[in-house]
Amino acid sequence: MKLFLSSSPHQRVKRDTGQVMRLVIYAMLPAMILQVVVFGWGLVIQATLTVATALLVEGLILTLRQKHVERTLGDYSAVVTALLIAISIPPTLPWWMTIIGTFFAIAIAKQLYGGLGFNMFNPAMIGYVVLLISFPVAMTMWLPPMSMLAEPLGFIDTLMLIFTGYTNSGLDITQVRTVADGVTMATPLDTVKTGLASGQTYHEALLEPIFNGGFAASLGAGWAWLSVAYLLGGLVLLRLKVINWHIPGAMIGSVVVVSGLLHLLDMDHYASPLFHIFNGSLLVGAFFIATDPVSASTTDKGRLVFGAAIGFWLVIIRTFGGYPDAVAFAVIIMNMAVPLIDYYTKPRTYGRDRNPRSTSKR
């Protein structure tokens, strides 16, 4: 028998960055296809726009920084960022807003911080937040599921809406969003938020038409199925060990605990945990956004803290804040806390004291 002697590390990485990123993309694809089926062609056009912009901007900045362009573009991280932006923005957002958001994500939030591995914040979420605070009106113009529209939008109409602001027959986005009975339909989170603000109870708000057709009373039509699709994609990533269970587990767990406590406190004013989990972008966030290996915590204990804190802020901002959804804000807040979390959750080095301070003093 021959024994090999080699220096550490003994555990080798089996996948390179490109393979990991491609796996993330494959896991997102089924849910994205469902999103196209439910919400129309918008996502296809937006994804094309974001991916093209992301690659172009990344290539441009890498050239300016005199780095390897092909090698970095080949790691697909820009594509993942671009796709995350595409799925989080409204499908009929004007094209130039999409480009501004993607430019910001790649140029400012990623490359100016030093590129992949050095970015403090999740680039996709920075791009999304820049758009959300810059264009609050356009960024909340979500279409209801196609099946609820008086006239489903075709590919050409969607394309024209994104690039000119009007469909072929001259309707703008507000008119398109108006469903048959003259009511504009908001997202499930938005509906409940406006309902509660105008004095309705939580259960009265759930009677709005957007909640017909989900698989439970508090789930929005279309949105809930989408969440399930992203959940399945996330479970596949978990199975393939692309991500660890710590962040999504802690995040969903803490959302259940915090929103559950609030719901038990006052059922009329605080939404149930089920509502929080399956509406909005919590499940996408838990499996695809918060698990970003660069901007998330890197220790197992730290990941639990990181995920739990995101879940906590998510419920707090959704319930008491001005915006209906909060994944982006919660993730960015906790991104800032990651160095601190990592510092206090440093795992014990083998053979050293449990208390890291006493070892550093030697």
Place this chain on the structure above:
Amino acid sequence: MNQYQDLASSGIWKNNPALVQLLGLCPLLAVTATLINGLALGLATTAVLIGSNVTVSVVRNFVRNEIRIPVFVMVIAAFVTIIQLLMNAFTYELYLSLGIFIPLIVTNCAIIGRAEAFASKNPVAPAAFDGLMMGVGFTIVLMLLGAMREILGSGTLLAGADRLFGPIAKNWPLEIFVTDQPFLLAILPPGAFIGMGLLIAAKNIIDNRAAARQTAPTDKVTRIRITADS
């Protein structure tokens, strides 16, 4: 280079109060949503800087070292009050739109910094010139940042020029593009921070290029000084 050239280049470029010393950032970031606001605050700050530098320089031999800081602060506060009353009388709308940031010029560290570092050690003429140049350097940065944010955020340039220059400036504002969905980020505080970061980065790039050109022939790696020596 004689002393005055040196003072000019250090105030405007090498030791620019906003880009290099990073002083007075609070008003800098808060009022630069438009070019005219930036220019107005820059002019007010310049006037205070010149006045306080001259006064501090005049009294520098009579003020005991132990009480110099309170004296400087009172001198600066007096000049700020004068400017505030003047603006209240002659440019009332501008006075309203700059609001709290005019009295806050007192707390602008660039001013007390120059009083302490330069005016209290130099004769009147250089002190006055230093105040002017530091003020000009600060004003240029305020105007650049204001112009960037105004163009990106509201698609105009020189909006409200008549508030500063009177009725002749009614036609000065340019409309670069018209949009019903302005890029709010540029007008909001984060836009000021990001714009400031980009300006500092641009200055460092120019400095590095210039330094690289000068030291190009040698192979030795030299550390490029970004901050000025003074």
